[in-house]
Amino acid sequence: MYIVSACLLGIKTRYDGGCSCNEKLLKLAGEGKAIPVCPEQLAGCPTPRDPCEIAGSDGGDVLDGRCVVISRNGADMTEKFIKGAEETLKIAKVCGVKKAILKARSPSCGTGQIYDGTFSGKTVPGNGVTAELLIRNGIEVYSEETMEDIMAGGQPTEESAEDAINKDALSGKSP
Template sequence: MIIVSACLCGINTKYNGDNNLDERILKLLKEGKAIPVCPEQLGGLTTPRAAHEISNGTGADVLDGKCKVKGIDGQDSTEEFIKGAYETLNIVKKCNVTTAILKAKSPSCGYGKIYDGTFTGNKIDGNGITAELLKRNGIKVYTEEDEFRNLYMTY
């Protein structure tokens, strides 16, 4: 079983109330191979919500208590992002998930690159909070931008 970002399945969980439909991910869901999650909603944030970025760090830094997640409106939503990451990990453990395909560059789900916290579109190396937590717990993480064709054909 694979866990996937709900927005990639066409579910309107994106911060602006929209989605990031990726037909390959939707196919996995339709075939019963994927479980959709939105860590931000699981953490208690509403949809729509203000855009958020990690301020002065990465998901690893947030989990280690070194920085915060803030909305473009200045709201500190660190607690909700961390709660959502742990709720996602709970689902992963209960469903024996070993692989995740998450939304690229997101402060929750980004893997490898995330936005830098300035809301200017600049990116830095690092992971979002949920991606980092899953990685720390032995889950193989991909984004929709990665080549995972062989992966999803095996599930």
């Protein structure tokens, strides 16, 4: 089971009221293996909404109180983004989810790269607020652009440690 950004599943939750549908993830959802979440909506933000970016740093610094999330019109959205991250983490814990596939570059969901806070389209290394909170809680996080790291045969896999050990034992490898 995976937490998946709702916008990647064709749900119109993006800041602009659109979605970023991904066919592989849509298939995963159709198999009952994806839990759609939108941290901003979980925090009570409307759709559509003003675009937001992390001002001058990344989600880790937001969580640690060292920087803020701002909207294009200058509103401080930090509390909303932290609340959305916390609600997403609650869902992951309740459902026993260990992996997430989140929207690239988003101030909530971005993994490895996020927009730089200038609303210029430039990116910087870092994670969004939700991605960072999930990582800090032991959940593996991928974007739709890096999910190939967990894909096999066109679908994410969830091979358990026991399955891997059994497969190695059958092939003569020692664990």
